[in-house]
Amino acid sequence: MAYYRSTVLVSMDPVCIEKGALEIKEQLIKELALLKLSEEVQVLDSPRLGDPETEGPDILVYPEGSHYIQLSPATVGPIVLEHFVKGRELQQYKAQMRDVLDEELGEPKDKEIRIILENIGKIDPRNIEDYIAVDGYQALAKVLGEMSPEEVIQTILDSKLRGRGGAGFPTGLKWKFARQAPDTPKYMICNADEGDPGAFMNRKVLEGDPHSVLEGMAIGAYAVGANQGYVYCRAEYPIAVSTLNTAIEQAREYGLLGKDILGSGFDFDIEVRMGAGAFVCGEETALMASIEGGRGEPRARPPFPASKGLWGKPTNINNVETYANVPKIIHRGLEWYTSMGSEKSKGTKTFALAGDVAHTGLIEVPFGLTLREIIYDIGGGIKGGKAFKAVQTGGPMGGCLPASDLDLPVDYETLGAAGSIMGSGGMIVMDEGTCMVDIARFFMEFTQDESCGKCVPCRVGTRRLLEILEKICAGNGEEGDIEELEELSEQIRKNSLCGLGQGAPNPVLSTLNHFMDEYKAHIYEKRCPAKVCRALIKYEIIDGPCTGCTVCARNCPVGAITGERKQTHIIDQDICIKCGICYQVCQFDAINVS
């Protein structure tokens, strides 16, 4: 098996091609051949690497990760000589190493409005003065100096701010309940246990603008009458935890947290508590059990946290993004805030756009934009010119919506009515190459694994759902499976203790609802239309297009492909594990999936 010591990726973005990427590639291959390096260095086409407009045409050399930009055929020679023969990086053509995280948040697109994300990347999250310079802590000063707690609650009620964790409960109402609870002390909790796979909005806010969350918590604490706050952050986010801790220390130094904040007599301090990798801890009662130091198992509600929460005391829990909205509403006023969004959902919502969409990353849009506007106008449509199949919103408790739902406006009610949920803001776009039965199976595997096991419908029910889905994907589906999935889903939804169990069947129900024919194809025809389920597909090499380039044979992890150079290769079906790598690496479309 040939072993390349290096791989050169050449960006084949249309813009790069226009700027001469094909010539660059040709020149590269020529230079490498001249230096007899063709057996050691392979040259591959790649999707865009850097920014094609400013950096293209560009190449990326692995394993070093050297990114050479703004190339011309004339610069290729020196780079090949220096990099591959002398083993030195040629600095003058090399891109500055960029923080990888930056590409998660590009320049705002036309239909975006950035409120929550506006400071990110622009201020230093580890310097409180940067935040103060952009009017940070002005809202807290206003609240402490000019407003009564009741006035603050009324303002938040009037703003129609709703919980950004996904359920959409009016924040002002939550605060009012906590304020009215007679017991003391009261606690303020920020739920930063962003566990939905595919969602990273909160991480970005915590890492990029932590003070906006702290300020929102302090304002809320004043409104409900709490003196101690906790941010419960998942352990998968170590940078967010350290940024938060730095921010809290600085806020204490500046007298913006701690005793007698800004001379108002109001005391409030915040501690960060870390989770330890349990998805269910995003559920508020489980989260509180975890802060108390125990197993993060949810309990029945009522009593709601507003009356009996952390350590049995009145507690207000909001999500990161909810708190980050608060200072903006107070500082810039109701009129400004309520001018954005739809009738029932005001303001903006951040989404993490991921999956098969051209521009992945974080976006922030006013409520009421349609899914189509988000996916096509902001996300740039489907990657690689494929067809749209489904969009998954709301994480593992959400659902998959088909193309016919693309014109639905994004707000809590509409998504709920369509069989999905708003959730915290994960939005995963899937193209025609995605098998919806497999996706349902994937989510059920997640939920089944993350079920805390306290209540039977969720613990046993999700396991049974998973078994049926696995059976169908393995080609062993039978008559009655669909009915059983439906029946089980209904029971789990009705009888589970917390949101995890109640939402668990959503991916199954929504895919059954919108993609029934795929289930039927799996069960009755033993066929996976998207060609994903391994037991139901077969890879073969087509005689004509195969040039015998040996790329597939070299990349096959199990050595199932044989053939002479320049001869059509053959896949041994007994050895093939159907990983699909040959299909991906073949440059000549010579692999057929059936």
Place this chain on the structure above:
Amino acid sequence: MTTTPKQPDPLDNPQMKQIIDNTIAEFSEQNGALMVVLNHLQERIGYITKPMQAYIARKMNVPVSKVHGVVSFYSFFTTEPRGKHVVKFCIGTACYVGGVSQLIDKAKQVLGIEPGQTTSDGLITLEVCRCVGACSQAPVVVIDDQNHGRVKPSQFGRMLTDIQKSEVVA
């Protein structure tokens, strides 16, 4: 080649025992201290053995069952030492759709172990983890707390052999 060589319990090592004692002393006065103590011990020692759990329970005056209940509940707490290098596969939705299962296959092929296992030389542990929140980089592999995005199977095999080689040289 799945099991890790038997090692003495951290409690038998005076240096480690000191760390354990200090950690308990540092945090046990807080509200909800158990999670805080365990999180720090997991970070400082790398794992929490059964004898350690019993020791923590005695020191903090809580039942061993509670300590064990918490340790076994959360996936971040481990009871066995992990390899020198930990390779985690993000199996969040975006990474799943982005082909992380091919990377797992590649690792199985190169190292001969499954996720959750450690190579017999104690060098590499494979793990799967929940979404690390770097979805725009999918598929993501986390090697020793460093995120690697848009990893391709061919490139990943080399990343693994590079780890092995770096140890041979060292």
